[in-house]
Amino acid sequence: MALQSLDIIRRSATTLPEPEIRSGTGDVTVAKLIDTTKCIGCKACQVACMEWNDLRDEIGTNVGAYQNPPDLSASSWTLMRFAEVENTKGDLEWLIRKDGCMHCQDPGCLKACPAPGAIVQYANGIVDFHEENCIGCGYCIAGCPFDIPRISKKDHKAYKCTLCSDRVAVGLEPACIKACPTGALVFGTKEDMKLHAADRIEDLKSRGFENAGLYDPAGVSGTHVMYVLHHADTPHIYNGLPGKPHISNTVQLWKGITKPLALAAMALAALTGFFHYIRVGPNETDEGDEARAADEMAKTLNSPEKRP
């Protein structure tokens, strides 16, 4: 995506704020709502994604399940994950979850990225990778709480769902939304999507899904891709959707205040050395030392050595 700097609110590996002239002019964030209760697993969204983004993953092998490809990849940015779960009544539930980037309000990938501007967040909430700035280190993978980014084996750049930032920027809905035949995927402002989800959840509860709920995890300050789940109390049954996702403490420690402190400590070590030299001065050997050494050498060399 081209750099639209006035709409970018955060860039990876930068220490100063982004241009803020547009902030406060009625920021509206967007969201994709994935209603797992309406999804039939047709994979139209997967096809639309590869069509719009011009991606062709390698033809893999059938692993004996509907899930195909088996995992997200640098060329497969979204994926229907199929889970067969036995519920407490002993009935089988076929849970299908469209997986892909969650577009966290507090993105772990962006926090971990060491390359300035390789990961950005737009004012509308979309988290996007700018591959021209990507150095291919894979730190975004370590930073992500949802295991989403993939490094391409072809070009060693990181890829993931862009939430069709190019389409959204010109007022279109993401390609996957356009393709969904059941209305399981909807797109709009985050507020509208929450209201829509509330209606859906009320309906689900009235039909016996008392734990139906919205997945908009607070641990990452909410996401711009949200799920309506029939079993919001147990998100992990949807093929390992994390219950309380947050940027890992290890990543926080690695990328937090420790880094500027470490840099400062190294600079301080060098400065301490410099001022030690200025205040205490060098440790030099003088003629006296040489004379005493010569003395000792003369004594030793002229004395009979005790041989073992």
Add this chain to the structure above:
Amino acid sequence: MTDSTRITDAPGHSTGEAGQGSPRRRDTILRYTTSDRTNHWLTAIAFVCAGLSGLAMFHPAVFWLSGLFGGGPWTRILHPYIGLFMVVAFALLAVRFWSHNFLQPADWKWLRQIRDVVNNREDRLPEVGRYNAGQKLLYWVIVVCLAGLLLTGIVIWRAYFSDYFSIRVVRLAALLHAFCAFVLITSIIVHIYSAIWVKGSVHAMTRGTVTPGWAWKHHRAWFREMIHAANSRSRPD
């Protein structure tokens, strides 16, 4: 190694270099052989390159250092190979200096008197062998840090190895890699400053020799070993 215990005449081992402008020919003691010095500086150059490329990926304030290596992707590509080279070069150096770096009781006394050390009051310190306690500690810090950097570096080497490790291990490795690098770089800053501070040290590692006065003042026990060894060699039975 007989080479490193020989007391030679005049630095440079040639007639032209040493005598010119100097009032008298001076005895010098060989501290580092040609191979020692080559090995040290290969390690040092690798350290500087690995350190600068690593710092570029460590904090955005110094990302510009990646320009020295041909940009961000090149920095990411080269850094692990430079690191591997440094580990190999240091491993050889570590074997060379291994036996000189065990800490003795006197070393702890030396460390307790660190105020005398930094204030140039060497006469109050216990006699020092080939290496003082600070140098020995540095040796072990480098051994531990490089081992840590190697192991964690393999885990976060995305192009080849990261896919074999769980995400928790990768995260922990990234953190530890940065920590080991921080300790190592800070220690090497102290090492470099010490070489500038104690005059004659840079000469020892660039030209190989020290003056007897230098050895007597800074490494007296080693100085005595050297002259005794020279004495016994000069008296063949």
